[in-house]
Amino acid sequence: MHGRTGSSLLLSGGRVIDPANGMDQVADVLLVDGCVEAVGTALPAPEGVTDLDATGFVVTPGFIDSHVHLRDPGFEHKETIASGTSAAAAGGFTAIAAMPNTDPPPDEVPHLEDVIRRGKRDGKVRVYVIGCITRGRRGQQLAPLQELATAGAVAFSDDGDPVEDERLMRQALQISQQIGRPIFPHEEFRAISDGGCMHAGDIAQRLGVKGMPPAAEDDMIARDIELVRQTGGALHIAHISTAGTVDLVRAAKADGLPVTCEVLPHHFYLTDEEVERQGAMAKMAPPLRSDGDVEAMKAGLADGTIDTIATDHAPHTAQEKALSLEQAPFGIVGLETAIGLSMTILVEGGRLDLPTLVEKWTWAPASILGLPGGRLTPGAVGDVTILDPECRWTVDPAAFCSKSTNTPFVGMDLVGRAVATIVAGQIVYQDGFCS
Ligand SMILES: [Zn+2]
Structure with missing residues (x-):
């Protein structure tokens, strides 16, 4: 899963927040072979790229x-x-x-x-x-x-x-x-x-x-x-x-x-x-x-x-x-x-x-x-979290993937959550219910 996969993923049109590089602007992020290839505006999509529209979302390391x-x-x-x-x-x-x-x-x-x-x-x-x-x-x-x-x-x-x-x-x-x-x-x-x-x-x-x-x-x-x-x-x-x-x-x-x-x-x-x-x-x-x-x-x-x-x-x-x-x-x-x-x-x-x-x-x-992630610098690992800062949701332990549900936050209303989790250029979690 974490190796070179040969696939490409383009995250387009999101608000890219990359604090290590002082970046906070609408941009595209291109992941190729498990790594960050480029971050910029109107990036050309290479052949065979999967395009994920991140408009309205926040794209972070x-x-x-x-x-x-x-x-x-x-x-x-x-x-x-x-x-x-x-x-x-x-x-x-x-x-x-x-x-x-x-x-x-x-x-x-x-x-x-x-x-x-x-x-x-x-x-x-x-x-x-x-x-x-x-x-x-x-x-x-x-x-x-x-x-x-x-x-x-x-x-x-x-x-x-x-x-x-x-x-x-x-x-x-x-x-x-x-x-x-x-x-x-x-x-x-x-x-x-x-x-x-x-x-x-x-x-x-x-x-x-x-x-x-x-x-x-x-x-x-x-x-x-x-x-x-x-x-x-x-x-x-x-x-x-x-x-x-x-x-x-x-x-x-x-x-x-x-x-x-x-x-x-x-x-x-x-x-x-x-x-x-x-x-x-x-x-x-x-x-x-x-x-x-x-x-x-x-x-x-x-x-x-x-x-x-x-x-x-x-x-x-x-x-x-x-x-x-x-x-x-x-x-x-x-x-x-x-x-x-x-x-x-x-x-x-x-x-x-x-x-x-x-x-x-x-x-x-x-x-x-001393971990390899944490920033979207070209060449860095292609690990990305996509956030929906407007998503309103309620904590429900029945929906947890964890084996355990010991939380004091049951029923709490929250605003903001991850809608996609990408490891080495691969989507490992995607949640549609807020998009
Ligand atoms: Zn402790």
Whole structure:
């Protein structure tokens, strides 16, 4: 699917937004042999070209979700590479990076190579793999980061679990500095979050459950930024959720440190009030926090402190999410709602213009993770997302391609969605209902 196909596709008359090249204008995009051949006005169509009329739509580099839990291998009852990448294609993503909390985890080369190989075979979109920071994700011994990078790991994380041991995180960042791949950690001091199941605040008190104070996140990020200062390694912080974190990253960037970060749609939209309404369906780590934190996420996106948006797509079965707030697992699915949520809340909501939003889903993750996509430069991979910014639709989990439906957004009305997803010049998803 990702190789040279010999076919050509002309996307004509759309509004082409390509932030990496500073482009925002009506133009045609010609894809030949799986790559971008040309972008311009009134491009001649070569013989045998398939013409896709994109008039009225927005044509962008393929959206990249840099934080996905495919659950494969080990938890295929929740998701597989095939179902997860089908959900990605339907959600408008041409590439995803898979987090390593699988069984076995990619903490050694054969395990990593297995996911890369099956991603190529079964993936509807490109699958990149994030290797483990520590062996078994147990936080006790470093994984062979150099070997994993050579075998194709695009970054390193123990996501789901933090690296509590400062010595290990320092070593990981030292290696990051040498090999030029970022450390992408889940930041949470467990001694502070202390088995909590939601944000520490009035609502946790009222519900009589343990809360996770913002300091659990802030303190570890402060530690890791200090380690970046000492080592020069690259830190890409997963799913920030607190106002304090935004301040820490803003200051680190002002000091010129190689620190970047991501935010998830639910953290720039929902607060812990949602846990009172929806119980475990709104349980995630980091947790939904306060109005002030949500506002800080939007401000951080607008001023460039927050580089990327990702989903943290975390499928769980209906039975698991039907457990009590304290017993249910953390996380929600995100691939099939993320573009609609971010267009609705940030663009319709007046906080970001569309080109800035597109950059946070395309060029920003591509450049941070060193991926080949993210821009429509001639010669680049022919990965394209076509958006209908006017499409109004309602979230219906029955229509999801994901195996799991754990979302707190059921019935929500959104504006904007992907109507076509193109990987290496091939249409892998096309939705007619808004066109
Ligand atoms: Zn995480």
